[in-house]
Every structure is written in structure tokens, then in C-alpha cells.
Amino acid sequence: MSLSKTLLKLLPATAIVILIVTGAIFSSADAVQRWVRLISDSDTAIYIDAASIQGRTRSRFYWQQVVFNRPQSLQLYSFGPASRVPVYGFMIYSSVDCRTKITRFRRVIALDRNNRIIVEINQDNYGRLENLNRTRSSARHAANYACARQGRR
Numbered sequence: 001m002s003l004s005k006t007l008l009k010l011l012p013a014t015a016i017v018i019l020i021v022t023g024a025i026f027s028s029a030d031a032v033q034r035w036v037r038l039i040s041d042s043d044t045a046i047y048i049d050a051a052s053i054q055g056r057t058r059s060r061f062y063w064q065q066v067v068f069n070r071p072q073s074l075q076l077y078s079f080g081p082a083s084r085v086p087v088y089g090f091m092i093y094s095s096v097d098c099r100t101k102i103t104r105f106r107r108v109i110a111l112d113r114n115n116r117i118i119v120e121i122n123q124d125n126y127g128r129l130e131n132l133n134r135t136r137s138s139a140r141h142a143a144n145y146a147c148a149r150q151g152r153r
Helices: 003-030 139-147
Strands: 035-040 044-049 059-072 087-097 102-111 117-122 129-131
Touching: 035 139, 044 139, 059 139, 087 139, 102 139
Parallel strands: none
Antiparallel strands: 035 044, 044 059, 059 087, 087 102, 102 117, 102 129
16 A cells, blocks of 8 residues: 555544544633632632633622631531531632623532532522622622623623
8 A cells, every 4th residue: 555545544534533632622722710719808708719700791600719717517508408517618610790790600519628619509590599799798899800801602
């Protein structure tokens, strides 16, 4: 078999490998996180993943993280079943209506001291609604940050 015939047989397989590698590179680039510290005090720090902000109209979707300096109980936050494992933080996927300042927790992940998942609750469109105009919730800081920026589509 000639070299040119061998190359022609290998070309489709090589093209597939190149496409797979290229796809993996671009999908991992989309997964880059850029955490911005919004507030911190002696008890809590609030972060938002600026790279996760989506939405260009009045709604925004984003990931926020709450980190506690002291362990908390899941019962205090009314998320899921009671657990004896102390909670040291939450990862929360939220949405906010930037005009009305109504936010919804769509996905809540409680984390232990080593950032291992204790419980994960997917609430999607049924998550708790909160009016940020009527509360001093830490969620207000993340919502204000997200609304001040144009997210991805």
C-alpha cells in the first residue's frame, strides 16, 4: 500500500481526534470561574462567579457562594433534611429580576469543612422567592452585582 493511500485512510480518524480535542478545549474554557468577593465580615463571606452571569434583559442568572467562618446548621436555612454534619458554606445558583429585585434560589448545595457536598437541592422554577427590597439578605449583594453587569446570553 502506498503512503498516500495510508494517509487517506488515517485522515478521517485524525480529523475526528482534532475535533474532539478542540471541543474539549473550548468547553473547558467556558467552565472558567472568576469569583469576586462582595462582602466579608467576622462570620461570613459572600462571593459571586462573575463568569457565570447570564442574561442581558431584566433577568440575570448566576452562581454565588456563601462561606461561614463558624459551622452552621442546615435547619437554620430551611434547606432540605436536617443533618448532623455542620455546614461551612453554600453554593447557590440564583436568578433575579433586576427591576423588581425578586430573587429565586434555583439550586442550593450545602458544603462541609472540606467543600464536600452534604446535600444538593435542585429547586429550579420552584425555589424560594425573596424580595430583596424587604430584606437585609446577603443575596442582595450578589443580585446587585449581577444586575449591574451584562451577562452572557
